[in-house]
Amino acid sequence: MVVSISLCTLPAYFWINIEAVFATQPTREPVHAPLLAPEGREALPEIRSGQRQAIDEIAELNRNISTQQADLKRVADQREALTAKIVSLQNRPFAASVPRLLLRLHLVPF
Template sequence: MMDVVAEANASELPRILHKSSRRSSWILVLLVFFGLCAAAACVWTNMETILARSQVLGPAPMHGLSPEVREALLEVRSEQQRASDVIAELNRNIGAQQADLKRMTDQIEALTAKIESLQSSLAAASAPPVSSPPAAQSASKLAKRAVQPSKPEGPISVGGAPLIPEPGSGQH
């Protein structure tokens, strides 16, 4: 048997024919790959139609299934329905909360505008008038300046020298 293999290897067949099985396998792999890619692209472009058809058909018939499998499938379907009901309720709650948030935001903006207008009117009202004082007030100020304080009685310190009390004054 080894002689037959050795004779085939030693024959004068071209090298291309010796490697033809390797090339044909690569070509076959590439053809299968491109075929799968084309099928995936076809499914991807028609995904909406495929999903619509599967929803129209409804659940698959359960005639050939065992009772345990049927019960499990019914339980799964009921849980899916409950989950979708919960999700719908959560979406409604989120919508209501967003509407409340928008309403409160609008109220806060209105209150902020009112506060700013009150602060600006308060600042304008508290600013002192720039007009000149009346003539009656300026005359009284001049009269107060004209009155000189009375001279103190008793000893006066000159230049920070200590005061010596007089002998009959009663101070120590």
């Protein structure tokens, strides 16, 4: 009987105190420079400088990609407009366009 009562009360206790259980879990502290070997501490500023340079280069590459994507969209839009114009010109009746062309070229008297 004692076992059954404890089996019923333990889950209730943990359910009520679940926030306290998760709040007290230790978090991992980052490794600090004093834990590094002397060679590692000497190389750390150079590594950080390299990281900053890589971040700047990646940002510049992202800007270039954005510019190229905008240029590509503009060219694609122009191509689409020209294709639509070509299709509309090809769908014109040939007989109606020839006299106007000949008049413009002054091959037919007025």
